[in-house]
Each structure stands twice: as structure tokens, then as C-alpha cells.
Amino acid sequence: MKKLFIAAMLFVGLASFAQDMDQKPARDQKERMTPEQRNEKHLKKMTSELNLDANQQTQIKQLLAERSAKVESLKEARKAKKESNVKPTAEEKAAFKKQMDEEVASNDAKMKAILNADQYKKWTSLQEEKRDKVREKMRERKDENN
Structure with a gap:
């Protein structure tokens, strides 16, 4: 009876491990894309x-290139700070949040200038849906970790 129970537990453990392995390659594939490809x-x-x-495609392509260059520079700065094991202070966190809010507002204004009214309205609704999905994923991860 004990051997059967141990064999069943081993099987369940291997099956769950195999499922985790199946989910990782999709994430790795996304990370391998260059900024230009994204x-x-x-x-x-x-x-x-x-x-x-x-014309709009050309303008948005330029905007996306500018944005991705800024993101890459921010990632490098963050990576450098992380490697030095220096925790950001509350003021640095607030300054970073303010900087990100300004970037979002600037991007929003540029998109509003490029798109017509209907396109802009649809774009904002798509952005909100995207934010909702991200929030939901964050909640799921938080629930998994607790």
C-alpha cells in the first residue's frame, strides 16, 4: 500500500513538473525578440x-522607436543599481514614479496628435483593457505566492 501511495505521489509530482516546463518556452520566446521586432x-x-x-504608421513607428530607446536606457540604469545592491530611497521611488507618469502623459499627447478622434478613443479603450489584464495577472501572481 505504501509503495502504491509513493508511486502515485511521484507520478503527480512529475506531471506537475512537466506542466511547468511546457509553460516556460513561450515566455522565453517573447524575451528573445529585439526591440525593433517588438x-x-x-x-x-x-x-x-x-x-x-x-503617414500615421510612419509617425507611430518613430514614436515607438523613441519609447523603446527610453525603456532600454531605464532598464540599463535599473540593472546597474540592482547589481550594486543599493535600495532606492522613498524620494527616488517617488521621482521615478513622477518621471513615468510624465512619460505616459507625453506619449498620450503624442498619440492624440497622430490619431483622429475615433482612433484615439479606440486606442485609449484598448490601453485600459491592457492595464486591466496586467492588473489581473498581478493579482493572480500575488495569490499564487501567498
Whole structure:
């Protein structure tokens, strides 16, 4: 009886481990894309969702390139701080949050200038849906960790 129970536990453990292995490659694939590839993919998605014309595509492509360059520089700065094991102070965190809010507002204003009223309205609703999905994933991860 003990051997049967141990064999069953071993099987369940291996099956759950195999499921975890199946889920990781999709994440690794996403991380391997270059910033240019991500920008192209994002531009194609926006073009199909918002029916962008050629001029709008050019402007948004430039905006995405600028944004990804800023993100890469912020990632490098964050990585350097993390490697030095220096925890950010409350003031640094507040300054970073303010900087990110300004970036979001700037990006929003630029998109509003590029898109027409209907496209902008649809873009803002898509952004809100995206934020909701991220919040939901964060809640799920928090629940998993607790």
C-alpha cells in the first residue's frame, strides 16, 4: 500500500513538473525578440486595430522607436543599481514614479496628435483593457505566492 501511495505521489509530482516546463518556452520566446521586432509587431497590431494610414504608421513607428530607446536606457540604469545592491530611497521611488507618469502623459499627447478622434478613443479603450489584464495577472501572481 505504501509503495502504491509513493508511486502515485511521484507520478503527480512529475506531471506537475512537466506542466511547468511546457509553460516556460513561450515566455522565453517573447524575451528573445529585439526591440525593433517588438516595435514592428506592435505597429502591425495597431495598424490592424486602428486602421492607420501610411503617414500615421510612419509617425507611430518613430514614436515607438523613441519609447523603446527610453525603456532600454531605464532598464540599463535599473540593472546597474540592482547589481550594486543599493535600495532606492522613498524620494527616488517617488521621482521615478513622477518621471513615468510624465512619460505616459507625453506619449498620450503624442498619440492624440497622430490619431483622429475615433482612433484615439479606440486606442485609449484598448490601453485600459491592457492595464486591466496586467492588473489581473498581478493579482493572480500575488495569490499564487501567498
